[in-house]
Amino acid sequence: MSGVARHAVDLKPRWADMDAYGHVNNVTWLEYVQEARVDLFAAFAAHPDGGMLVEGVVVARVVMDYRRPLVFRPEPVRIEMWVSAARPASFTIDYEILDRGVDGTSTVYVTAQTVMVPVTLDDGRPRRLRPDETAVLDGLRDE
Amino acid sequence: MSGVARHAVDLKPRWADMDAYGHVNNVTWLEYVQEARVDLFAAFAAHPDGGMLVEGVVVARVVMDYRRPLVFRPEPVRIEMWVSAARPASFTIDYEILDRGVDGTSTVYVTAQTVMVPVTLDDGRPRRLRPDETAVLDGLRDE
Amino acid sequence: MSGVARHAVDLKPRWADMDAYGHVNNVTWLEYVQEARVDLFAAFAAHPDGGMLVEGVVVARVVMDYRRPLVFRPEPVRIEMWVSAARPASFTIDYEILDRGVDGTSTVYVTAQTVMVPVTLDDGRPRRLRPDETAVLDGLRDE
Amino acid sequence: MSGVARHAVDLKPRWADMDAYGHVNNVTWLEYVQEARVDLFAAFAAHPDGGMLVEGVVVARVVMDYRRPLVFRPEPVRIEMWVSAARPASFTIDYEILDRGVDGTSTVYVTAQTVMVPVTLDDGRPRRLRPDETAVLDGLRDE
Numbered sequence: 001m002s003g004v005a006r007h008a009v010d011l012k013p014r015w016a017d018m019d020a021y022g023h024v025n026n027v028t029w030l031e032y033v034q035e036a037r038v039d040l041f042a043a044f045a046a047h048p049d050g051g052m053l054v055e056g057v058v059v060a061r062v063v064m065d066y067r068r069p070l071v072f073r074p075e076p077v078r079i080e081m082w083v084s085a086a087r088p089a090s091f092t093i094d095y096e097i098l099d100r101g102v103d104g105t106s107t108v109y110v111t112a113q114t115v116m117v118p119v120t121l122d123d124g125r126p127r128r129l130r131p132d133e134t135a136v137l138d139g140l141r142d143e
Numbered sequence: 144m145s146g147v148a149r150h151a152v153d154l155k156p157r158w159a160d161m162d163a164y165g166h167v168n169n170v171t172w173l174e175y176v177q178e179a180r181v182d183l184f185a186a187f188a189a190h191p192d193g194g195m196l197v198e199g200v201v202v203a204r205v206v207m208d209y210r211r212p213l214v215f216r217p218e219p220v221r222i223e224m225w226v227s228a229a230r231p232a233s234f235t236i237d238y239e240i241l242d243r244g245v246d247g248t249s250t251v252y253v254t255a256q257t258v259m260v261p262v263t264l265d266d267g268r269p270r271r272l273r274p275d276e277t278a279v280l281d282g283l284r285d286e
Numbered sequence: 287m288s289g290v291a292r293h294a295v296d297l298k299p300r301w302a303d304m305d306a307y308g309h310v311n312n313v314t315w316l317e318y319v320q321e322a323r324v325d326l327f328a329a330f331a332a333h334p335d336g337g338m339l340v341e342g343v344v345v346a347r348v349v350m351d352y353r354r355p356l357v358f359r360p361e362p363v364r365i366e367m368w369v370s371a372a373r374p375a376s377f378t379i380d381y382e383i384l385d386r387g388v389d390g391t392s393t394v395y396v397t398a399q400t401v402m403v404p405v406t407l408d409d410g411r412p413r414r415l416r417p418d419e420t421a422v423l424d425g426l427r428d429e
Numbered sequence: 430m431s432g433v434a435r436h437a438v439d440l441k442p443r444w445a446d447m448d449a450y451g452h453v454n455n456v457t458w459l460e461y462v463q464e465a466r467v468d469l470f471a472a473f474a475a476h477p478d479g480g481m482l483v484e485g486v487v488v489a490r491v492v493m494d495y496r497r498p499l500v501f502r503p504e505p506v507r508i509e510m511w512v513s514a515a516r517p518a519s520f521t522i523d524y525e526i527l528d529r530g531v532d533g534t535s536t537v538y539v540t541a542q543t544v545m546v547p548v549t550l551d552d553g554r555p556r557r558l559r560p561d562e563t564a565v566l567d568g569l570r571d572e
Contacts, residue, residue, distance in 0.1 A: 012441060015467040016313065016460050018306040020358070026202045027177055027302065030170045031445050038444040042503070058212075059169045064205040069267075072306070074471070124212075155298060158324040159317050159456065161449040163501070170445065174302050181301040185360070215449070217328070312488045313463055316456045344498075345455045350491040355553075410498075 007043060007140055009036045010076040023069040029110045030064060033095050036079035037114065040093070040140075047136050058124075060090065061115035068109050077109065083141040089128045090117045091137050150186060150283055152179045153219040166212045172253045173207060176238050179222035180257065183236070183283075190279050201267075203233065204258035211252050220252065226284040232271045233260045234280050293329060293426055295322045296362040309355040315396045316350060319381050322365035323400065326379070326426075333422050344410075346376065347401035354395050363395065369427040375414045376403045377423055436472060436569055438465045439505040452498040458539045459493060462524050465508035466543065469522070469569075476565050487553075489519065490544035497538050506538065512570040518557045519546045520566055 011032055019025035041057075070077070077097055085092040095112040120127050129137070154175055162168035184200075213220070220240055228235040238255040263270050272280070297318055305311035327343075356363070363383055371378040381398040406413050415423070440461055448454035470486075499506070506526055514521040524541040549556050558566075 014460070014464050016305065016311065016463060019302065020304040020306065020308045022306045025177075025302065026205065027170060027173045030173050030205075031443070034168075034170055034445060035443050039503070058209070060209055062169065062173075062205065062207040062209075066201070066203055066205075069201075074468070157317070157321050159320060159448065159454065162445065163447040163449065163451045165449045168445065174300070177302060178300050182360070217325070311463075312491065313456060313459045316459050316491075320454075320456055344495070346495055348455065348459075348491065348493040348495075352487070352489055352491075355487075 005140075006080040006082045007040050008081075009039045009079045011035055011079055012074070012076045013070070013072055015072050018072050022071060024072070024109075026064070026066060029066065029097065030062065030112075032077070032079060032097060032110075033062075033064070033112050033114065036081055036095060037093065040081055044136055047139075056119045056121045056124075056127075057116045058119055059114050060117045061113075063113045065111045066109075067111065068107065070109050081140075083137045084113070086129065086134055086137045086141060089126055090115055091129070092116070148283075149223040149225045150183050151224075152182045152222045154178055154222055155217065155219045156213070156215055158215050161215050165214060167215070167252075169207070169209060172209070172240065173205065173255075175220070175222060175240060175253075176205075176207070176255050176257065179224055179238060180236065183224055187279055190282075199262045199264045199267075199270075200259050201262055202257050203260045204256075206256045208254045209252075210254065211250065213252050224283075226280045227256070229272065229277055229280045229284060232269055233258055234272070235259070291426075292366040292368045293326050294367075295325045295365045297321055297365055298360065298362045299356070299358055301358050304358050308357060310358070310395075312350070312352060315352070315383065316348065316398075318363070318365060318383060318396075319348075319350070319398050319400065322367055322381060323379065326367055330422055333425075342405045342407045342410075342413075343402050344405055345400050346403045347399075349399040351397045352395075353397065354393065356395050367426075369423045370399070372415070372420055372423045372427060375412055376401055377415070378402070434569075435509040435511045436469050437510075438468045438508045440464055440508055441503065441505045442499070442501055444501050447501050451500060453501070453538075455493070455495060458495070458526065459491065459541075461506070461508060461526060461539075462491075462493070462541050462543065465510055465524060466522065469510055473565055476568075485548045485550045485553075485556075486545050487548055488543050489546045490542075492542045494540045495538075496540065497536065499538050510569075512566045513542070515558070515563055515566045515570060518555055519544055520558070521545070 013024060017024045017028045078100055079095060079097050081093055081095045083091055084094040093114050093116060096108055097110040098106045098108045100106050117126050118129055119125060156167060160167045160171045221243055222238055222240050224236055224238045226234055227237040236257050236259060239251055240253040241249050241251045243249050260269050261272055261276070262268060299310060303310045303314045364386055365381060365383050367379055367381045369377055370380040379400050379402060382394055383396040384392050384394045386392050403412050404415055404419070405411060442453060446453045446457045507529055508524055508526050510522055510524045512520055513523040522543050522545060525537055526539040527535050527537045529535050546555050547558055548554060
């Protein structure tokens with residue numbers, strides 16, 4: 001992170017997110033990433049040029065690194081995300097799922113990346129990003 | 144793949160696996176990977192030296208590449224997997240989720256990798272693989 | 287059950303179906319009921335008069351009785367179902383989720399009922415069953 | 430409702446709660462009921478006499494009535510619940526999932542009931558409620 005503000009979401013764990021080991025399951029963490037991205041894309045959609053981007057983007061790749069287990073608790077976890085790369089026909093979102101203490105310390109549970117590919121609305125084929133879409137992404141970009 | 148047999152599982156999609164876009168959701172594909180690995184580990188557990196391996200292994204990293212969308216259908220998909228790397232204190236499983244046609248062709252939906260870390264049963268700390276465990280992994284190894 | 291054949295589905299539990307108590311969760315049993323009904327409705331759809339019924343039916347009520355816990359195992363459970371009531375504008379499906387032993391004994395985990403309401407395709411409002419739809423339901427009816 | 434305060438929880442829908450029809454799925458509503466009950470039981474556990482009740486109670490029966498569909502939205506839904514019956518060896522919780530408008534109106538999506546059975550911790554067999562447990566339940570009782 002340098003000077004770009006991250007987009008942040010607070011997500012409340014559900015008891016059902018725990019698996020038979022009593023931890024938030026590794027699959028469920030990816031659901032958390034998805035929910036955070038839905039919130040990010042809602043922010044994109046509120047931008048005058050972001051609408052098309054929101055409607056036709058698919059997940060092409062996911063990378064998840066599990067740092068620390070989490071047992072169910074009612075308090076939310078924080079998901080921070082930013083655009084780490086924008087290419088002609090794809091872009092990458094980075095995520096950190098963590099607790100931020102009032103004293104400035106943080107406890108990271110999961111870091112993740114998703115590679116997103118814009119597609120055409122009619123036939124779902126990959127397409128290039130338009131200049132106005134790239135500009136929207138640049139607002140959350142940090143490499 | 145060279146000369147090593149892959150471990151294969153047939154998994155029946157559920158209608159509930161579809162998301163609001165009518166496709167098997169990107170999160171759900173990771174659940175498929177987990178179910179396949181549970182089956183693989185049951186096979187490990189049946190091996191005289193594999194028991195310890197099964198009880199104390201956690202997922203440290205996941206990589207998923209989405210190749211093609213899947214709409215719900217009652218017919219199962221096939222998940223093939225093999226050990227692609229065994230290191231002193233971790234090993235990697237590769238997965239292919241696909242249909243195999245009777246004519247020898249295949250349609251790949253998702254490829255994935257998970258990095259697995261053996262841990263101690265008492266306090267969950269990372270530990271080295273024992274020689275007998277490495278031998279079990281070698282039976283499914285292909286690089 | 288008198289003389290009417292039940293519709294039956296075999297469903298393989300997933301490891302992810304277990305909750306933090308290590309049992310198939312009470313919510314997940316309802317997912318099993320849904321998957322069984324999807325299979326039943328696919329059978330309706332294959333009937334010349336059943337298509338409309340399949341497309342526009344919503345769940346109005348669910349009753350679930352939990353008889354016995356189930357721990358994950360790779361072997362499928364059996365879901366048997368039949369139409370227990372057909373009224374002018376709704377019908378009821380009964381379900382039994384069980385194991386059937388080769389010796390004729392059975393072990394019941396859950397019994398359930400869902401009340402189904404046909405709706406119009408254009409605006410989703412409740413409507414009456416047509417005579418041809420009632421005839422399809424009668425083929426699976428037992429009271 | 431007469432003079433007894435309901436226990437209330439606000440639950441944020443997740444995008445993943447929607448099914449292929451674009452509605453919060455009928456199975457997922459039961460997950461909402463479960464999450465609300467976990468919160469209620471945490472309140473029981475904070476009561477000096479409520480601990481035993483929390484640890485050993487199973488769901489014996491569920492009744493769900495679906496009143497109105499819900500499409501994903503980021504705003505939470507409200508789940509209100511109360512004890513509608515306390516018997517020697519079981520008790521019933523009623524739930525209403527709804528929006529409450531600032532003008533006093535309400536929109537009900539689902540109403541539900543769960544019959545809860547206390548069990549022994551060692552072998553999971555049904556047992557009678559103790560007087561102190563019944564007293565805890567009476568604090569949320571309304572018939």
